[in-house]
Amino acid sequence: MKKLFQHVKDKFGVTFQDENVLIEAFTHSSYANDHRDQQIKNLERLEFLGDAVLELTVSDYLYHKYPDHPEGQLTRMRASIVRAESLAKLAKEFDLHTYVRLGKGEEQMNGRTRPSLLCDVFEAFIGAVFVDQGMDVVIDILKAILFPKIDSGAFSHGMDHKTALQELLQRNGVVTIEYSVVDKRGPDHEKEFVVEVRVEGDSFGEGVGRSKKAAEQAAAKVAMKMLEEARES
Amino acid sequence: MKKLFQHVKDKFGVTFQDENVLIEAFTHSSYANDHRDQQIKNLERLEFLGDAVLELTVSDYLYHKYPDHPEGQLTRMRASIVRAESLAKLAKEFDLHTYVRLGKGEEQMNGRTRPSLLCDVFEAFIGAVFVDQGMDVVIDILKAILFPKIDSGAFSHGMDHKTALQELLQRNGVVTIEYSVVDKRGPDHEKEFVVEVRVEGDSFGEGVGRSKKAAEQAAAKVAMKMLEEARES
Numbered sequence: 296m297k298k299l300f301q302h303v304k305d306k307f308g309v310t311f312q313d314e315n316v317l318i319e320a321f322t323h324s325s326y327a328n329d330h331r332d333q334q335i336k337n338l339e340r341l342e343f344l345g346d347a348v349l350e351l352t353v354s355d356y357l358y359h360k361y362p363d364h365p366e367g368q369l370t371r372m373r374a375s376i377v378r379a380e381s382l383a384k385l386a387k388e389f390d391l392h393t394y395v396r397l398g399k400g401e402e403q404m405n406g407r408t409r410p411s412l413l414c415d416v417f418e419a420f421i422g423a424v425f426v427d428q429g430m431d432v433v434i435d436i437l438k439a440i441l442f443p444k445i446d447s448g449a450f451s452h453g454m455d456h457k458t459a460l461q462e463l464l465q466r467n468g469v470v471t472i473e474y475s476v477v478d479k480r481g482p483d484h485e486k487e488f489v490v491e492v493r494v495e496g497d498s499f500g501e502g503v504g505r506s507k508k509a510a511e512q513a514a515a516k517v518a519m520k521m522l523e524e525a526r527e528s
Numbered sequence: 529m530k531k532l533f534q535h536v537k538d539k540f541g542v543t544f545q546d547e548n549v550l551i552e553a554f555t556h557s558s559y560a561n562d563h564r565d566q567q568i569k570n571l572e573r574l575e576f577l578g579d580a581v582l583e584l585t586v587s588d589y590l591y592h593k594y595p596d597h598p599e600g601q602l603t604r605m606r607a608s609i610v611r612a613e614s615l616a617k618l619a620k621e622f623d624l625h626t627y628v629r630l631g632k633g634e635e636q637m638n639g640r641t642r643p644s645l646l647c648d649v650f651e652a653f654i655g656a657v658f659v660d661q662g663m664d665v666v667i668d669i670l671k672a673i674l675f676p677k678i679d680s681g682a683f684s685h686g687m688d689h690k691t692a693l694q695e696l697l698q699r700n701g702v703v704t705i706e707y708s709v710v711d712k713r714g715p716d717h718e719k720e721f722v723v724e725v726r727v728e729g730d731s732f733g734e735g736v737g738r739s740k741k742a743a744e745q746a747a748a749k750v751a752m753k754m755l756e757e758a759r760e761s
Contacts, residue, residue, distance in 0.1 A: 366572035
């Protein structure tokens with residue numbers, strides 16, 4: 296377990312006061328089951344806590360970062376950030392799964408890289424930091440590893456394209472985004488809509504779809520791609 | 529609005545630094561809609577935050593209060609505490625709804641005492657305290673108005689009887705609770721089961737039901753009632 300403490304210290308700058316809490320966060324239920332006679336605690340209680348810690352820290356961040364976003368938009372953003380897939384990615388990026396104590400069967404079934412396990416471990420780790428170090432240290436960690444990703448739009452893919460475009464563009468204040476049908480084509484039974492998206496009056500792209508709604512989504516997707524390419528170049 | 533500040537001061541001992549935050553928490557969307565020209569903020573953003581604050585504070589309380597409860601039990605307890613019905617009751621107990629700014633239509637429809645509105649206002653109020661006063665003051669308030677209710681089993685009614693009995697009895701450590709079928713009676717097509725519940729070997733009651741499961745629930749209900757009467761006398 297020496298390695299785990301060192302890893303957490305190196306990656307997150309945190310030295311645990313009670314190393315047992317950290318070990319608990321990295322003990323899968325399958326390992327505890329394999330060693331039932333030793334009454335080993337698994338990560339589930341810390342995961343329960345960590346889930347709520349993440350929910351609040353992310354909510355608080357979004358609340359202050361986007362003072363003009365209505366509640367619905369905040370809720371959608373939060374959902375895309377704290378969902379299992381996003382948290383699993385973080386766990387993998389910081390190599391948390393390598394240090395998990397796993398049962399034999401689970402290991403053989405490639406459980407170590409299962410998204411649900413990765414997500415559980417990330418939540419349990421956050422729970423452990425909260426219990427051992429307190430809220431401020433949790434926030435410091437998230438400021439380093441999660442909040443910048445939110446700012447850069449890394450979680451937008453969890454949203455539909457129109458929502459994602461809105462998030463991205465309205466990050467620094469309200470802008471006008473308009474969708475309008477600029478062409479209808481094809482025979483009645485195969486009608487296609489062409490929708491243009493304009494941002495503050497400037498065209499950001501066009502999309503084609505079998506319905507107005509689908510064409511709007513396609514247009515938003517084109518605009519997102521254009522913006523992403525502009526940012527990368 | 530003078531009255532609202534005084535009410536919050538009297539009931540919770542809190543003096544808001546930014547009175548606008550408190551007003552926002554007590555402004556229903558229907559009121560903001562009625563005064564659309566004034567761009568009034570409604571309670572929804574604070575409710576979004578307050579919901580997450582409650583989730584964490586209750587999780588943290590349960591986590592430390594019941595160090596031997598597995599995650600599943602903590603999750604069930606938390607759900608019964610933070611659900612809309614429970615929070616609506618709290619809002620009403622502390623007379624929060626009286627101070628809500630409500631739209632005309634909503635007022636006429638008796639919206640002021642609707643459980644969903646009561647719950648929203650309670651969450652928004654907690655969100656406002658968190659924003660204006662910080663987590664420690666939120667916890668102080670919950671220590672006064674919510675946590676004692678958890679300790680006394682006020683939220684057990686949200687659980688099935690067997691779970692509720694377990695929560696109540698295992699509050700101070702693990703005890704053995706056993707259910708056993710002591711009689712089967714009636715003809716085949718109307719069979720009834722009689723189940724006895726024993727706690728640390730002592731009989732706490734019997735229940736009858738058309739299935740073993742139903743009879744166990746009935747027995748747990750009898751035991752709960754017995755314990756509640758014992759506590760009241």
